[in-house]
Amino acid sequence: MAERVLMKGNEAIAEAAIRAGCKHYFGYPITPQTEIAAYMAKKMPKIGGVFLQAESEIASINMVYGAAAAGVRVMTSSSSPGISLKAEGLSYIAGSDIPALVVNVQRGGPGLGGIQPSQSDYFQATKGGGHGDYRMIVLAPASVQEMASLTIKGFNLADKYQMTSMILADGTIGQMMEPITFEDAEIENYEKPWALTGTNCERKHNIVNSLYLKPEELEVKNFERYEKYKAIEENEAMWEEYMMEDAKYCVVAFGIAARVAKNAVVAARNEGIKVGLIRPITLWPFPQKAIKEAADKVNGFISVELSMGQMIEDIRLYTESKKPVALCNRCGGMIVSPDEVLQSIKNAEKGVF
């Protein structure tokens, strides 16, 4: 049987990354994700890997860009203000079509904000953050176990589609401890004929680049990239449904908010209210199919978020505003309580959205 260990969420990410074959980590200290760097600093030298503390978030993402271009599995991790600084590199990585894993253990914002948990980087992660037309695969773990499994999944998807996978976690899951098992990491191997390895004077030189001065070429590049994104939207969306079979109301929540919301769904069911939960595991691609189908059978939605309401826009988009969507939220590092969610469910039942 696989060994069961008690771990912090942040450490689970680091250990899973190593098991996924990541031997290169570049980062910069920021709360509340520092355990990832600390874990890597301890482990990497012992397994012949590289841990390097960069001079800035900008340098660290550009080291990731270089290492990814050289064809190795590579990652960085940060928290909200640090991810803003990495936006430049994220855009270049997207424009060069190379794979990387980036972790955002979110804290409250905007600005320096706070160091308590938040989900207010949903827009930044799913709608861009950096400049230009591009997407990242965004994975939202709701447990320490998922911090590990989605990290492995994230590396595989990044290699498969030659793009960035982002783990969009939050300070709570990053800091909390839970028992987890490490199943044997399923490492998918993809050829990297584009990688910078040196030509050995045997092939034409590889160029990793995002510059296209001819607009017709740049347009074609973007068209091609969006074909890839379309395939991802069709094939890679992941979500969990809970008590949705006969649900008249649908709570939508991800990450730590989904853990809280699940308790509220159980409490509401105990009071006879037919409510269920859809928990997006991929935020991009968004589980549009699940939301569309739910929109045809429930009376309304409740989006539970640790932000001023960001995912709610996607729920409205994919329900085509057919059904009302309420927002149950806290922000700035405050966490929504099961009672607050329960109250929102009760309000929905009364038709108050």
Next chain:
Amino acid sequence: MAVVFKKPDSLADIPFHYCPGCPHGIIHRLVAEVMDELQIEGKTIGVAPVGCAVMAYDYFTCDMIEAAHGRAPAVATGIKRSRPENIVFTYQGDGDLASIGMAETVHSAARNENITVIFVNNAIYGMTGGQMAPTSLPGQVTQTSPYGRDVDHCGWPIRVSEMLATLEGPEYITRVAVNNVKNVMQAKKAIKKAFQNQIDGKGFSLVEVVSACPTNWGMTPQKALEWVESDMLPFYPIGVYKDRSAEKEESK
């Protein structure tokens, strides 16, 4: 018939986009000749900057990557730490290396990253049309210092080689020029040493090449080379600013 002069193998057979009289062509050629002579073309990975040399990735026949403005040393660090057996160099201008990328420059030098940096200093932003650079001389007229660089208003130019030489980290810091044949020959020697240092695992080597920009200086190519001699080199003197291995040798 004996071949007495040919294009280096490490340079692609396509025309440069550089302006007439621009020394980038000479500097590219020196780097390519050194790659040929050290027989490292097949294992070299070059990092192109943002600026006039942005399309250097088309000109060198080794594997190439294009970095964001100023980030070339960080990108080179990521490559070198992933593939220590490869030879990694960056090719950067003064705006790229000494302004927006100064942090990456200083810290890669401090870490003694085993990479080679070719730093082309022509005291102006060329690609964007001639703005004031971190290395523009006091009084120098540019598009964004139309009345001449006023050091009371926008500060003094930075002598990158002298500054980096104060660090414990780097192996080799030198300044050369390409305004006459003698200097070109010296520049090539320095570039070769900077690559040889990397092959020998000695660490961070930076060659600052004092260059010219006839177009944005508003001078003929000939006049621009004279201005290098009369104005640039007195402020940016040619010389070896740090050579750790040589210092060790001397102290024996």
